[in-house]
Amino acid sequence: xxxxxxxxxxxxxxxxxxxxxxxxxxxxxxxxxxxxxxxxxxxxxxxxxxxxxxxxxxxxxxxxxxxxxxxxxxxxxxxxxxxxxxxxxxxxxxxxxxxxxxxxxxxxxxxxxxxxxxxxxxxxxxxxxxxxxxxxxxxxx
Amino acid sequence: xxxxxxxxxxxxxxxxxxxxxxxxxxxxxxxxxxxxxxxxxxxxxxxxxxxxxxxxxxxxxxxxxxxxxxxxxxxxxxxxxxxxxxxxxxxxxxxxxxxxxxxxxxxxxxxxxxxxxxxxxxxxxxxxxxxxxxxxxxxxxxxxxxxxxxxxxxxxxxxxxxxxxxxxxxxxxxxxxxxxxxxxxxxxxxxxxxxxxxxxxxxxxxxxxxxxxxxxxxxxxxxxxxxxxxxxxxxxxxxxxxxxxxxxxxxxxxxxxxxxxxxxxxxxxxxxxxxxxxxxxxxxxxxxxxxxxxxxx
Numbered sequence: 310x311x312x313x314x315x316x317x318x319x320x321x322x323x324x325x326x327x328x329x330x331x332x333x334x335x336x337x338x339x340x341x342x343x344x345x346x347x348x349x350x351x352x353x354x355x356x357x358x359x360x361x362x363x364x365x366x367x368x369x370x371x372x373x374x375x376x377x378x379x380x381x382x383x384x385x386x387x388x389x390x391x392x393x394x395x396x397x398x399x400x401x402x403x404x405x406x407x408x409x410x411x412x413x414x415x416x417x418x419x420x421x422x423x424x425x426x427x428x429x430x431x432x433x434x435x436x437x438x439x440x441x442x443x444x445x446x447x448x449x450x
Numbered sequence: 451x452x453x454x455x456x457x458x459x460x461x462x463x464x465x466x467x468x469x470x471x472x473x474x475x476x477x478x479x480x481x482x483x484x485x486x487x488x489x490x491x492x493x494x495x496x497x498x499x500x501x502x503x504x505x506x507x508x509x510x511x512x513x514x515x516x517x518x519x520x521x522x523x524x525x526x527x528x529x530x531x532x533x534x535x536x537x538x539x540x541x542x543x544x545x546x547x548x549x550x551x552x553x554x555x556x557x558x559x560x561x562x563x564x565x566x567x568x569x570x571x572x573x574x575x576x577x578x579x580x581x582x583x584x585x586x587x588x589x590x591x592x593x594x595x596x597x598x599x600x601x602x603x604x605x606x607x608x609x610x611x612x613x614x615x616x617x618x619x620x621x622x623x624x625x626x627x628x629x630x631x632x633x634x635x636x637x638x639x640x641x642x643x644x645x646x647x648x649x650x651x652x653x654x655x656x657x658x659x660x661x662x663x664x665x666x667x668x669x670x671x672x673x674x675x676x677x678x679x680x681x682x683x684x685x686x687x688x689x690x691x692x693x694x695x696x697x698x699x700x701x702x703x704x705x706x707x708x709x710x711x712x713x714x715x716x717x718x719x720x721x722x723x724x725x726x727x728x729x730x731x732x733x734x735x736x737x738x739x740x741x742x743x744x745x746x747x
Contacts, residue, residue, distance in 0.1 A: 316496060318496040318497045318500060319599075320494055320498075320681075320685050321493060321494065321599060322493040323496050323497075336665045336666070337666050341665070348662075348663060349507075349661065349662040349663065351504055351507045351508060351511070351662055351663075351664055352663075352664060352665030352671065353671060353674055353675070376500075376501075376671075376675060378503060378504050378507060380503075380507075391496075391500045393497055393501060393504070395599065395603075395678065
């Protein structure tokens with residue numbers, strides 16, 4: 310039987326591993342869905358909410374950029390979809406108040422750095438922080 | 451006179467015993483850290499292997515685009531050497547063997563006409579190069595016990611910048627790899643240009659079967675993938691370095707505790723003999739004195 314195994318892993322630990330019916334994510338070329346027996350595929354994942362459909366319901370994971378690979382799994386007929394993310398968290402575990410505070414702080418940092426003509430390391434970090442905060446907030450709304 | 455020696459010995463025994471308490475405590479702490487750092491290596495493995503699989507996949511998908519990132523130029527003008535040590539000592543040969551391997555590597559590079567630029571992780575490496583007056587471009591400290599991915603990211607950014615700017619053609623890493631709880635060894639690896647990882651070699655055999663689609667194209671994908679792969683490799687080196695450090699420290703401290711035990715035993719044996727001697731002498735003196743008194747009566 311054709312099955313799909315999904316792994317969402319971060320450098321610190323695998324975030325979610327299990328049997329799934331589908332995986333929905335977004336690469337630079339647009340949204341895509343992986344079903345069992347999907348063809349082999351490698352690509353990137355832009356910051357977005359990745360959704361894993363299982364027989365017990367849907368799992369939503371906010372992925373702050375990463376990569377994915379779809380290939381054959383260990384057993385016969387199994388398709389393995391791996392999402393590699395530097396930072397990722399389950400949407401229902403997002404701390405909204407913290408994300409809100411981070412957003413305000415990041416915006417303040419960007420405003421403070423705006424007087425510099427050139428791009429500074431601090432402004433790049435602040436923008437990345439803002440992107441993360443915005444993704445977290447939009448994932449929860 | 452004998453009493454004086456006894457007192458000196460007693461003082462030494464006490465000092466050996468208190469040192470033993472310290473080494474024993476350090477041994478236990480290191481032992482508890484081993485399992486934690488080992489668990490982190492295991493937790494990191496899926497990410498690292500996944501990263502390596504994607505690189506292999508990309509290299510196969512478009513060899514021409516991958517060649518730019520994967521092939522080392524014939525002549526390397528300038529190389530970056532990143533040496534990974536711990537922040538603390540008292541860990542046997544952990545720091546010194548990494549530093550020695552680093553020195554060997556630099557000498558080898560120089561004999562090939564390559565200038566080496568040094569980066570280091572760990573206070574011990576920083577102190578070593580400062581003491582020897584060797585120029586260190588950047589030394590990272592305060593992360594070797596419990597490295598975070600953020601640390602790896604900072605190091606990756608620092609060593610990748612000269613490579614991207616074309617100032618260096620190669621980035622090499624000298625670190626202690628954690629092969630198993632019983633065996634760790636210093637290894638030199640090439641971080642950039644990316645190397646095709648050997649570990650997934652057998653795994654990829656079964657993947658060879660068909661055509662792989664790329665989203666986006668390989669050339670574009672590699673642009674974003676390369677820095678992430680570098681971060682991943684540095685992070686797993688940091689994790690393995692931390693675990694190796696704790697194993698080394700535990701071993702060194704266990705040996706020190708054993709030594710302290712032995713030293714304490716020897717000292718107390720000497721002390722007991724000295725005490726016995728002084729008692730014997732005292733008895734002899736009393737008996738001798740009593741004899742003298744009796745015969746003098």
